[in-house]
Amino acid sequence: MRSYEEAFSPYWHPVAYSHELKERPLAARLLGTELVVWRTGSGVSATQRYCAHRGADLCAGDVVGEGLRCAFHGWTYGQDGRCVRIPSQPGAPIPSGAALRSFHAAERYGLIWVCLAPQPAAPLPHWPELEDGSAATVALPRLDWNISAGRMVEIVLDVTHLSWVHRGTFGNPEQQEVPPYEVERRPDGLRAQITYPALAPGLEGAPPKVDKTMLTYEVVFPFAARLAFKPTLFFKHTVFAIASPWSEEKMQCFYFASYHPGLRMFPDIFVKSELAILEQDRLVAEAQRPRAHPLDFSGEVHVRADRLPIEYRRGVIALRLGRPVDAPVPG
Structure with missing residues (x-):
């Protein structure tokens, strides 16, 4: 018998109504995973909720052109979860570990949907x-x-x-x-x-x-x-x-x-x-x-x-x- 999380992580689940997700990032939770979702120029993104630097809550951050910017030290993450900017050392290489877990996200039927697995096991419902x-x-x-x-x-x-x-x-x-x-x-x-x-x-x-x-x-x-x-x-x-x-x-x-x-x-x-x-x-x-x-x-x-x-x-x-x-x- 697979665990609950293992069995249902490969499926799409709603985490918010579309009208709830505005210009600010939004907290969500799915199968025990704490998420932050935000709007991008091409749709919606979802990543782990807490910054890879010092664990700050990214829901308090800002959505900027480059992605999601942490309010604690300004680290900015792109749609794929990788850090693209560290203001305290702009000329240095970005550490490989400076990344968030990112997840599939989509907007349909007035809902924000997330799939936690690398590959969805089924498409979104067809309505x-x-x-x-x-x-x-x-x-x-x-x-x-x-x-x-x-x-x-x-x-x-x-x-x-x-x-x-x-x-x-x-x-x-x-x-x-x-x-x-x-x-x-x-x-x-x-x-x-x-x-x-x-x-x-x-x-x-x-x-x-x-x-x-x-x-x-x-x-x-x-x-x-x-x-x-x-x-x-x-x-x-x-x-x-x-x-x-x-x-x-x-x-x-x-x-x-x-x-x-x-x-x-x-x-x-x-x-x-x-x-x-x-x-x-x-x-x-x-x-x-x-x-x-x-x-x-x-x-x-x-x-x-x-x-x-x-x-x-x-x-x-x-x-x-x-x-x-x-x-x-x-x-």
Whole structure:
């Protein structure tokens, strides 16, 4: 079994929203690694957070034409992490050890992504509707939860909890049975469709109404989920939840929705309702044990309705074992 860091370092993970990264360098953390990210003339860069000279925090530095300049002694690092300027001895050769660990960094879908490994194991998720201008987006503040990234994705995929955990938001307590559904295994993830009679929020004081909603779940391993809502009474929209692992027991989730740009009232409705829904999820998820994503199924009992989160966990376990995600795993 590979360590958590070894298994998931070769994948892209978000570390910030694009709107958070402005002219100043920004601190980030991924899989126990402290990072600093900053904008360059050609995109974004990510390196280790602390200066190779005396360990100063480079988040307090400045972005200049040559790269990232430390505020302590002015050492400046280029996009590849190598030191390009030492002001205290401008004529001397720069020591070979004057360099930062640098990492792959990219900006897409309103997120800053980082891959810690020398070579990414997979490309970034492919969500063309977020790039072709056909949809508007609205993001929630980052969700800092004391659970593993896999636990977060599992609760997003778990249709059986909707009628129980989400009472008072959109869950329908009268609908407890989950009809049979199929899960499609893909080389990079999973897909499933489930119909759920959600309670649509009442507008202008009206009571909520039962709204037969088609839920289409799509997973990109290891920790990205796309959930399309197609109701009959409420607005069609798609939710994206990408859990970014700080460690094996803590994560940040970047959570946003895409919607038709003509729905001007959607952002306010979404943010208010989704924060309430996710708080219900957080209370349950943070109380689960273990906080780390289980590596087998021996400590739990499952039923047919759990198939989607079970298939997801099988894929994550396969990654820990270094196997293809569609290969059988123990348990």
